[in-house]
Amino acid sequence: MKLLITGGLGYIGSHVVLQAQRAGHEVVVVDDLSTGLTSRVDCQVVDVDLASEKALDVLHNLMNEHHFEAVIHLAARKQVGQSVEQPERYFKDNIGGLANLLLAMKEAGIKKLVFSSSAATYGIPEVELVPEDYPGIPINPYGQTKLIGEWMVSNASIWGLKGLNLRYFNVAGCEIPALADTAELNLIPIAIAAIKRGQSPKVFGVDYPTIDGSCVRDYVHVGDLANAHLLAVAYLEQSRQEHATFNVGTGIGASVLEVLAEIRVASGLDFELDMHPRRPGDPPKLIADTSRIENILSFKARHDLKEIVKSAWDASS
Numbered sequence: 001m002k003l004l005i006t007g008g009l010g011y012i013g014s015h016v017v018l019q020a021q022r023a024g025h026e027v028v029v030v031d032d033l034s035t036g037l038t039s040r041v042d043c044q045v046v047d048v049d050l051a052s053e054k055a056l057d058v059l060h061n062l063m064n065e066h067h068f069e070a071v072i073h074l075a076a077r078k079q080v081g082q083s084v085e086q087p088e089r090y091f092k093d094n095i096g097g098l099a100n101l102l103l104a105m106k107e108a109g110i111k112k113l114v115f116s117s118s119a120a121t122y123g124i125p126e127v128e129l130v131p132e133d134y135p136g137i138p139i140n141p142y143g144q145t146k147l148i149g150e151w152m153v154s155n156a157s158i159w160g161l162k163g164l165n166l167r168y169f170n171v172a173g174c175e176i177p178a179l180a181d182t183a184e185l186n187l188i189p190i191a192i193a194a195i196k197r198g199q200s201p202k203v204f205g206v207d208y209p210t211i212d213g214s215c216v217r218d219y220v221h222v223g224d225l226a227n228a229h230l231l232a233v234a235y236l237e238q239s240r241q242e243h244a245t246f247n248v249g250t251g252i253g254a255s256v257l258e259v260l261a262e263i264r265v266a267s268g269l270d271f272e273l274d275m276h277p278r279r280p281g282d283p284p285k286l287i288a289d290t291s292r293i294e295n296i297l298s299f300k301a302r303h304d305l306k307e308i309v310k311s312a313w314d315a316s317s
């Protein structure tokens with residue numbers, strides 16, 4: 001199949017590109033190189049900001065040149081704190097970029113789309129395992145752009161689009177070191193970078209109602225997540241369903257202190273922790289109910305936390 005992958009130079013996108021190519025798909029990437037690295041992929045890369053004025057023309061020409069059967073849309077700004085400080089930029093880039101993509105797909109008659117969404121759409125859920133139908137409300141502009149993006153994808157069924165939203169939980173690890181997460185935005189890369197600098201990793205809050213008082217998250221290996229995209233594309237190919245949303249996680253929670261303990265094991269280093277009070281807006285627990293993706297896409301994460309942490313540590317060495 002010929003696939004257009006937006007954001008394919010990024011941490012997750014490059015894993016999707018790699019797995020798609022290994023599965024025999026032909027891939028073209030669109031990316032503005034804002035956080036992406038060309039060294040991560042071996043395919044045609046078209047450098048354009050999807051939210052820019054010229055994006056529609058560029059996409060139009062690209063889609064005429066290649067007859068893509070499906071699009072996987074990962075390109076987005078993803079820093080929660082930055083989205084609070086610059087909400088307009090997040091709406092312009094994430095929503096505007098998706099709007100341009102949908103307009104171009106409609107014109108070119110491309111009717112299959114997998115959209116990168118996020119567990120940030122749930123806000124602060126008050127359930128042990130979050131199902132896709134949980135009536136969550138995102139608590140920051142980043143999460144809002146993802147929920148609005150999902151609505152845009154579902155509304156496009158009016159012109160025949162079949163769209164799947166994948167709500168990623170906490171993505172970490174890497175398949176090969178060249179594709180490692182270089183941004184220090186999530187717990188595992190932040191903690192590893194601090195340890196490498198000889199600093200103590202920070203822990204925000206140990207008084208939550210969780211197993212050890214620290215926040216609990218669902219860590220999914222980026223290779224498993226990439227595989228979910230290929231399952232999603234295959235499903236779009238054979239299913240009649242127009243629109244669906246899937247959590248992508250493991251269904252298993254790990255606390256901040258448990259993750260840091262795994263980093264001790266992977267690194268062979270003992271380090272102190274730098275304890276801080278809770279941060280506002282951190283849900284105590286965020287764990288996926290994975291029954292829908294397991295039942296419908298036959299997705300099952302194969303890597304556990306140990307493998308996630310080890311791959312991240314080894315890539316940083």
Ligand SMILES: NC(=O)c1ccc[n+]([C@@H]2O[C@H](COP(=O)([O-])OP(=O)(O)OC[C@H]3O[C@@H](n4cnc5c(N)ncnc54)[C@H](O)[C@@H]3O)[C@@H](O)[C@H]2O)c1
Pocket residue numbers: 006007008009010011012013030031032033034035036037048049050051073074075076077078093097116117118119167168169170171172186
């Ligand atoms: N990393 C996570 O834990 C996580 C969790 C949930 C959802 N997501 C979503 O997954 C997707 C990929 O995230 P990532 O972690 O790989 O981030 P990343 O920053 O590594 O990758 C994003 C890629 O998109 C490109 N890009 C960004 N805005 C663009 C634009 N307007 N036009 C063209 N290219 C653009 C960047 O250059 C980069 O290559 C994003 O949509 C993000 O919101 C990530």
